[in-house]
Amino acid sequence: MKFAAFGIATALQFAATVSGFAADPIRIGDINSYSAIPAFTIPYRNGATLALEEINAAGGVLGRPLELVSRDDNGKPEDALRAANDLVFNQKVVALSGTFFSNVGLAVSDFAKTNKVPFLAAEALSDALTWQQGHRYAFRVRSSTYMQAAMLAEEAAKLPAKRWAVIAPNYEFGHAVVNAFKKLLSEKRSDVEWVSEQFPTQGKIDAGATLQAIGAANPDAIFNAMVLPDLVRLVREGNDRDFFKGKAIVSVMTGQPDFLDPLKDEAPVGWIVTGYPWGEITTPEHTAFLAAYRKRFNDYPRAGSVSGYTTIKALAAAMVRAGKTDSESIVDAMSGLDVESPFGKVTFRSIDHQSTMGMYVGRIALKNGVGTMSDFHYADGAKYLPPDDEVRRLRPQN
Amino acid sequence: MTPQHPTAPLLQVRDLLVRYGETLAVNGVSLDVEAGKLIAIIGPNGAGKSTCFNAISGQRPPNAGEVLLDGKSISGLLPETIFSLGVGRTFQVTATVPTMTVRENVQVALISYHRRTFSPWVSARRLYREEADRLLELIGMTGQRDRACGVLAYGDLKRLELAIALANAPRLLLMDEPTAGMAPAERNELMALVARLAADRGIGVLFTEHDIDIVFSLAHRIVVMNRGQLLATGTPDVIRADPRVQEIYLGRDDHTGSAEKQPS
Amino acid sequence: MSLGLFLAQALTGLASAATLFLVSVGLSLVFGITRVVNFAHGAFFMVGAYVGYTLTNYFAASDALSYWLCVVAAAVIVGAIGMAVELLLMRRMYKVPELFQLLATFAVSLLIDDILPIIFGPEDLLAPRVRSLRGGIDLFGARMPVYDLYMIAAAAIVLLLLYIAITRTRWGVLIRAATQDRDMVGALGVNQAWLFTGVFTLGVFLAGLAGALQLGRTSANLGMGTSAITEAFVVVVIGGMGSVTGALVAAILIGELSALGVAYFPQLNLVLMFLIMAAVLAVRPSGLFGKPEALTRQHEFSDEPPLRAISRPLAFAAIALLALLTIAPAVLGTYGLSVVVDVMIAIVFAGSLYLILGPGGLVTFGHACYFGVGAYAVALGIRYAGLSFASALVLAPLAASLFALAFGWLSVRVSGVYFAMLTFALAQIVWSVVFQWYDVTGGDNGLIGLWPTSLSPLVFYFVTLALTAGSIAILGWIPHSALGYALRVTRDSPARAAAIGIDVRLVRLFAFVIASLFAGLAGGLSAFAKGSVFPTAISIGRSIDGLVMVLMGGVESIAGPVVGAAMFYLMQTEILRYTDRWRLVLGVLIILIVLVFPKGVVGSISQRLRGEESR
Incomplete structure (x- = not known):
């Protein structure tokens, strides 16, 4: 029985090899934190899968089918590096993609630099990826930490609030987003004062004590960058203590469905957020994407789905533009590449390899007992990046 | 250094007191051990004999009183320091290393005595092998020297303890029930060896023993303890004649009441 | 306020x-x-x-x-x-x-x-x-x-x-x-x-x-x-x-x-x-209301057989393996070489832990600390002092043993669970400092780009091979040395150790520092192998991985951690390739080891070979 099955499998494999000889698949090596943070990365994989299937249904890339070789990094940079090694040297992928955590993204980026392989970071947010530690082979899809801070600083400047407090998780993202936000808001509003700063440990917030400590400084407004699961504790504790009453709250990414859905009807109405109101966007690109995604997965997309989808579409577009699949050609083609994303056309800037994909900015609202966004607009990423000469200063020139 | 009083006993214990929580395990015991002499401590279970040993060898520092070796205080010193001053000991419940061979058990004591412990580059198997074999020959365990200690009979472990205790060429030997669990013939043989070693090498021996015949035939002096206190001290003849000793040893079953009245 | x-x-x-x-x-x-x-x-x-x-x-x-x-x-x-x-x-x-x-x-x-x-x-x-x-x-x-x-x-x-x-x-x-x-x-x-x-x-x-x-x-x-x-x-x-x-x-x-x-x-x-x-x-080494643990014998390894001189077949096997690894670069590609390097680093790490765990009988949950200190010593040395490959690599074990001296001095005063927890707490403190000190350590983003451009991967491979062989030889030797014997006495009979003049704490500290030195070396090598260092190098997860490697192989001889580390690493690589459920597999694996092969792979095989002799 076993032998028979084995025989059949081998035969099939052989047949596949023979028939596929003319059209060997082009392989893309995908690395993400599937076991460490599945709520965010599985929608990413779904988005990538959808893009892959659409491309292959339309005849593939350069006449060859596209294949995604996916690896779990356990949320650890060293595991990601091992996977990258395997993918590039063993699985012979033409490019690397993925990563959620900034440190994993930076590690894979360094690997890409050393080994001269194109790397398209999907979700890792660290500014260093495209600036301080940017290089020829690294690109990024999502709006970076700086861009999100800039989108929110623009809204925050319109508020009357003068006394600001910040609360963010105690790791690189938290500190970076706070620094960018403080700098940008202070530039726009010289009358703003920073009265309190709290950086709780990710996953271990002592919400009551933290809020009380902030409250002691009497802020008019709060900038928040806490993510799940701390966000839930913060919101509940704040509601119980009537803490948010009379204060403006500006919060990073809280408008994404991955953050709003777990909060259910306790979603903090009125917060000014960056996010992804998937049910409310009426652009044709997004409507088509939404329909396809729902049909394929019987689920609605999360922020990661959009990144995953765009990542694969961008890599495919780069290969089409290059006409070849060697590293240098792909990298050359990626630079300045225009790609159709669910959010419309985005460009991979040649100056720093950051895509201009934006996010939606608006206020949290409740609809049918679930959080969503109202009064939102699409903030085009291109408008929230620093001037070119500043970017050149930040990026190593070689 | 020469001792202050050349004639002073090797070991002097003065008013030793050891407390376990609320109970006084040893309460004001004083005794002497001279070089080359065998001194026995006897007394019923729980009299405080083992505690005495532990207090002298540093395993359990005394709460009060003094222990003098060659006239110098050693009370409260760490067991490893007391070892280095020339005190060897055996344990009531044997403390050997089951995962080493019989010879290695002796070797490791010799290595420590010769201060070679912190030599990561020296092969322990070759160190002091002959010396260890000589000690094992002395106690008649040559035939078992390559066996794992964990598989030895209890009597053999007791003999091995003696070999280990002799590794630091001790001037004072503390032996807590050295023959417990041995056959009578073995006992006599072992204790005769101890007596011979004491005489030949001028070792002072303090020991406890349940076999009264051995005690009375070998000990130069006997210390009797009961309930943590010193009851009597003297030569075997004096002790044999002491009515109080007879009471606790012979009459305790019939006269528990009077035993209760011992001063406490 | x-x-x-x-x-x-x-x-x-x-x-x-x-x-x-x-x-x-x-x-x-x-x-x-x-x-x-x-x-x-x-x-x-x-x-x-x-x-x-x-x-x-x-x-x-x-x-x-x-x-x-x-x-x-x-x-x-x-x-x-x-x-x-x-x-x-x-x-x-x-x-x-x-x-x-x-x-x-x-x-x-x-x-x-x-x-x-x-x-x-x-x-x-x-x-x-x-x-x-x-x-x-x-x-x-x-x-x-x-x-x-x-x-x-x-x-x-x-x-x-x-x-x-x-x-x-x-x-x-x-x-x-x-x-x-x-x-x-x-x-x-x-x-x-x-x-x-x-x-x-x-x-x-x-x-x-x-x-x-x-x-x-x-x-x-x-x-x-x-x-x-x-x-x-x-x-x-x-x-x-x-x-x-x-x-x-x-x-x-x-x-x-x-x-x-x-x-x-x-x-x-x-x-x-x-x-x-x-x-x-x-x-208070036993906590506020805890009772001090008596220095009683730990029954952990009492059925272990006495050490034997390294047997001839084993020595031949080691030499053959070394020869094989020397010619391996001719056959293996880039990926293969990097896997072998990673396995060797894991072997040195597990081997160093074995010294504390096996002959020392002490369970530590903080061994990754010394691996991490070694790795960060290399990274910081290169980043801020511009050290060369060789001098950075020397710095790693030095830094690790200095930390071990200080932390070990605190930890060896206790044993058993308290030792495990104290080493864990100290490692966690180092982790927190590294994780938060952005200006110097790069925080959670770590330090990247450490690979010296002048260094050829092949040279690095042979350096790693030589250092691994040397480390394992030394770590395998120590149990046979005077120190190793003293260490086993402190493990099996602390009362006897004291009675024959062995300073239990000092011996343990000495072994702890030696072990940490090699852990630091492994960390230093890993900084080069990965070209980067992250706080995960110090995390509890790595300490546990080390324990699993040693126990998988067995604690009775150096062959245990060598085999265990290689098995663990290769299995993890293979399993991660096909599934996101690595923890499930690892969990089942550990339960199997604990219930079926409590002596580890090497231990079980050698017990089988010894047969009746071991009772």
């Missing part, structure tokens, strides 16, 4: 203390009676939250009474799961070395970590909150959430019930007796096995209760178990293992200091707990 805020913070701290007490008291009880450190306690806490979520959802609990009933029911269900685990797994484990018990419970937590998302999905689950439990009331001029007050009340009720159970019931008498002397209870004619089952069930029930109670404050999420177990350990170790009073006092201490710390020293939050723990253990 005003008095009002101070009081409000104190009350908030009390609410955190209530949670901490509920989480940790079960862990402490179980340890007190069964001497098992239940690593899965945090996982059961998490299961409590998930089961509680399911119940409140299913019964649509809309009033306070039904909510509390759901919480208690969840705890009962979790307790039943705990009982099943005790009967199926732990019952076979009371006679085996402490370390295996720890690993077995760790495996259970790995299984739970991977099974929960399969059942409940990956997303955070928020239980709807009953209206009467929402909102707050004014106290000391600040608003306190009503739920916080309920938490304090719940902790008080549990404390009271435990007090009554322990002081007023026959079962309590048995428990107190068992805490004093386990064997005596057996002698009293009480079925010890069922007493253990009962206590384990109670402990897990309390974990489930604490977890379900969290639903009022937060969502059920997959990270809560890990977070809870660390906190519970810290509380139990500070309070003294096995002491209910200790757990209470430590919970209040940590809850209050954290709440006030947030106000005064917000930047300390990552490390505060571990600082308190290290400070308490430095002064």
Whole structure:
């Protein structure tokens, strides 16, 4: 029985090899934190899968089918590096993609630099990826930490609030987003004062004590960058203590469905957020994407789905533009590449390899007992990046 | 250094007191051990004999009183320091290393005595092998020297303890029930060896023993303890004649009441 | 800070203390009676939250009474799961070395970590909150959430019930007796096995209760178990293992200091707990209310055979392997070479841990600290001092042994579980500093781009091969040396060690420093191999990986960690390639080792070869 099955499998494999000889698949090596943070990365994989299937249904890339070789990094940079090694040297992928955590993204980026392989970071947010530690082979899809801070600083400047407090998780993202936000808001509003700063440990917030400590400084407004699961504790504790009453709250990414859905009807109405109101966007690109995604997965997309989808579409577009699949050609083609994303056309800037994909900015609202966004607009990423000469200063020139 | 009083006993214990929580395990015991002499401590279970040993060898520092070796205080010193001053000991419940061979058990004591412990580059198997074999020959365990200690009979472990205790060429030997669990013939043989070693090498021996015949035939002096206190001290003849000793040893079953009245 | 805020913070701290007490008291009880450190306690806490979520959802609990009933029911269900685990797994484990018990419970937590998302999905689950439990009331001029007050009340009720159970019931008498002397209870004619089952069930029930109670404050999420177990350990170790009073006092201490710390020293939050723990253990090695462990013989390895001279076939095998690895670059590609380098680094790390664990008989949960210090020494040396490859590589073991000297000096004063926990706390402090010191260490983003461009991968391969061979030769030799013999005496018979003049602490410290030196070397090599360093190099996960590697191979000779590390690494690489469920596989693997091959692969084979001789 076993032998028979084995025989059949081998035969099939052989047949596949023979028939596929003319059209060997082009392989893309995908690395993400599937076991460490599945709520965010599985929608990413779904988005990538959808893009892959659409491309292959339309005849593939350069006449060859596209294949995604996916690896779990356990949320650890060293595991990601091992996977990258395997993918590039063993699985012979033409490019690397993925990563959620900034440190994993930076590690894979360094690997890409050393080994001269194109790397398209999907979700890792660290500014260093495209600036301080940017290089020829690294690109990024999502709006970076700086861009999100800039989108929110623009809204925050319109508020009357003068006394600001910040609360963010105690790791690189938290500190970076706070620094960018403080700098940008202070530039726009010289009358703003920073009265309190709290950086709780990710996953271990002592919400009551933290809020009380902030409250002691009497802020008019709060900038928040806490993510799940701390966000839930913060919101509940704040509601119980009537803490948010009379204060403006500006919060990073809280408008994404991955953050709003777990909060259910306790979603903090009125917060000014960056996010992804998937049910409310009426652009044709997004409507088509939404329909396809729902049909394929019987689920609605999360922020990661959009990144995953765009990542694969961008890599495919780069290969089409290059006409070849060697590293240098792909990298050359990626630079300045225009790609159709669910959010419309985005460009991979040649100056720093950051895509201009934006996010939606608006206020949290409740609809049918679930959080969503109202009064939102699409903030085009291109408008929230620093001037070119500043970017050149930040990026190593070689 | 020469001792202050050349004639002073090797070991002097003065008013030793050891407390376990609320109970006084040893309460004001004083005794002497001279070089080359065998001194026995006897007394019923729980009299405080083992505690005495532990207090002298540093395993359990005394709460009060003094222990003098060659006239110098050693009370409260760490067991490893007391070892280095020339005190060897055996344990009531044997403390050997089951995962080493019989010879290695002796070797490791010799290595420590010769201060070679912190030599990561020296092969322990070759160190002091002959010396260890000589000690094992002395106690008649040559035939078992390559066996794992964990598989030895209890009597053999007791003999091995003696070999280990002799590794630091001790001037004072503390032996807590050295023959417990041995056959009578073995006992006599072992204790005769101890007596011979004491005489030949001028070792002072303090020991406890349940076999009264051995005690009375070998000990130069006997210390009797009961309930943590010193009851009597003297030569075997004096002790044999002491009515109080007879009471606790012979009459305790019939006269528990009077035993209760011992001063406490 | 005003008095009002101070009081409000104190009350908030009390609410955190209530949670901490509920989480940790079960862990402490179980340890007190069964001497098992239940690593899965945090996982059961998490299961409590998930089961509680399911119940409140299913019964649509809309009033306070039904909510509390759901919480208690969840705890009962979790307790039943705990009982099943005790009967199926732990019952076979009371006679085996402490370390295996720890690993077995760790495996259970790995299984739970991977099974929960399969059942409940990956997303955070928020239980709807009953209206009467929402909102707050004014106290000391600040608003306190009503739920916080309920938490304090719940902790008080549990404390009271435990007090009554322990002081007023026959079962309590048995428990107190068992805490004093386990064997005596057996002698009293009480079925010890069922007493253990009962206590384990109670402990897990309390974990489930604490977890379900969290639903009022937060969502059920997959990270809560890990977070809870660390906190519970810290509380139990500070309070003294096995002491209910200790757990209470430590919970209040940590809850209050954290709440006030947030106000005064917000930047300390990552490390505060571990600082308190290290400070308490430095002064009172057995915790505030713990009883000092007697220097009794650890029965762990008493059936190990005596060491033998390295046998000829083994030496030939080693030389053959070395020859094979020397010509390997001719055959292996880039990927193959990098895998071999990674395996060699894992071997040096596991080999260094073996010295402490095998001949030393000491369980450490902080060995990654020295690996990480070595790795960061290389990274910082290159980044800030412009060191060359060679000088940076020399710096790694030096830095690691310096840290080991300081931390070892603190740690060797205790043994057993306390040693494991103290080494863990110290490693955690180093981790926190590295994780937070962005300007120097790069924080969680680590330091990257360390590969010196002048270094050829082939040269690095041979350097690694030579250093690995040398390290393993030395680490394999030490047990045969005078120091190794002394080390084994301290392990098997501390009383004898002292009586023959061996300074137990000094010998342990010496071995600890040597082991850490090689761990540092492994870390230094890994910094080059990966071209980068991250705080994960110091994390508890790496320490545990090391333990699994050594135990997988066996602790009786250096061949154990060598084989174990290679097997572990290659399996992990292969399994990660095909599935995201590595923890599930690892968990099953550990349980297999513990139940079927307690001597590890090498140990089991050599026992088979020895045959009858080993009894």
